[in-house]
Amino acid sequence: MAEEPKHDQVRSRNEPFTSRTATRIWAEHPSEDNPYIAAKVFCHGYDLIELMEKRSFVDVFYLLFRGELPHRNEAQLLQSLMIALINPGPRHPAVRAAMNVGVGKTDPVHILPIATAVLGGAHRGGGEIEAAMRFLRKHQHDAPTAVAQTILQSRPSADHSTGFGEHFGGVDLMAKTIVQQLLTLPAAGEILRWGNRLAEELEPHGLGWLTTGIAAAVFADLGFHPRAGGCLYQLLGAPGLVAHGLELANKPITAMPFVSDEDYVIES
């Protein structure tokens, strides 16, 4: 280095950080004699104990993220989606990760963070949802035929960020069936219905609804922000991840396949 580079003197920016973290979600009222112990807690203004008495888990789940309790039909739609997504299934990479955690004798409390991180990926995971929600919100008033043409023209490089595509080379039948069930519900919304018309256009070409697309459509119809979509997808799939991880947690390491040396190919 011929000449010493000249840099600025390091100085604090003295940014005006807040003295207290703000939340609109949760209030904790202190006890009389210990400011660290809460005597009552409120979720968006509702007493938690009263919620326990009067409302379902799905109602309070919706309240937590949306700030208001859902209409009965909205709760029914969300609950149906939660059931549909409760387990990505034993062949999904996130569940396989959970199984590896279990059979590897990792502490069971690590199953959830490890497997949900994998379920946050951009293929068949939460990483697709925000883009899919934005895609659906943007195109919900466009002609499905034209949008289908655009998707088909971008094959095979198309990623899954629309919520529609190939699933192992063809149409995901379970996704299609789940949508048919959701469409019978009174709260099935415009975006889900539009998405289904798009899926019908795509189907003869071997493309269709992806599970992530269903989640994106229902989240969008229920008014969730696209930024929340990926996390919600992870949350809704979490029970299946943990169940499969725990199922293998007391099994020997031989309870899962270990690829033989003959089937392990190092490519040059």
Add this chain to the structure above:
Amino acid sequence: MSSNPRTHITHSDAGHIARLEQKRGKIFSRTGGWFPGKGVYCHGYSMLEELVGKKSYFQILVLNATGKLIDKPLADWIEGIYGCLSWPDPRIWCNQIGALAGAARTSVVAATTMGSLAADSRSYGPYTLLAGVEFIQDALRQHQAGASAEAIVEKITAANRGKPYIVGYIRPIAKGDERLEAMEKFGKKLGFSVGPHLALAYDIEQVLLRRFDEGMNINGYMSAFLSDQGFTAAEVYQMFAGMVASGVTACYLDTYHRSPDTFLPLRCEDIDYQGAAPRRVPDAD
């Protein structure tokens, strides 16, 4: 179950199914593997005969992250900058994950890995190196096509309502970056000279200092230096995936060895509730 067989048609691509069938039960690796009794291989090298004890840990780390076996001085430089990228202050966001994890009595591995994951951020940490390297490599292409450092900065500020939002310059919390001089001295000691990316990075810094009173940060320095060493943005991101780990571990241990709940304890009133006032829960309809 539907009895209509037409509902089970997937319109699948037969070629796609055939490709999946070829991969069933097999692992294909471009990286390496362990063959018990025969050896462990990493990008064509026998790990135990050619790497362990002969190459440094950071040479092996970069080999795993990029497939490139780099020379020792460059590995030493990377080790040096790793020391700059993680320090034991729990006010830093990823480190605070470690401190909170210690307070909550997680395992040290959970704390360290989750803190590292927290640094996968658009504001700081390894993810920002993608944009840092892409910026300086694009800037050099513009420079070689005739654009001055001034013009490169102007193009960006014009697109950002006059703000010099360039990854690698400007830093949260503080202006300037004390790590640059330390690394510049170390780089000189290792025999590295200033390459074209770094030279341009310094020119851009001078423009920013003059016009906005903002300097280069460690991201800008390492993005330019590593670009001069021939790395792509993705390779740099991959090499630094665990760059904050040791500071997170340190912050974890500090709180792990103190009483639970004593790390930044919060009274109920220390949370500023700004939501709905208390209201009656309506019966489910």
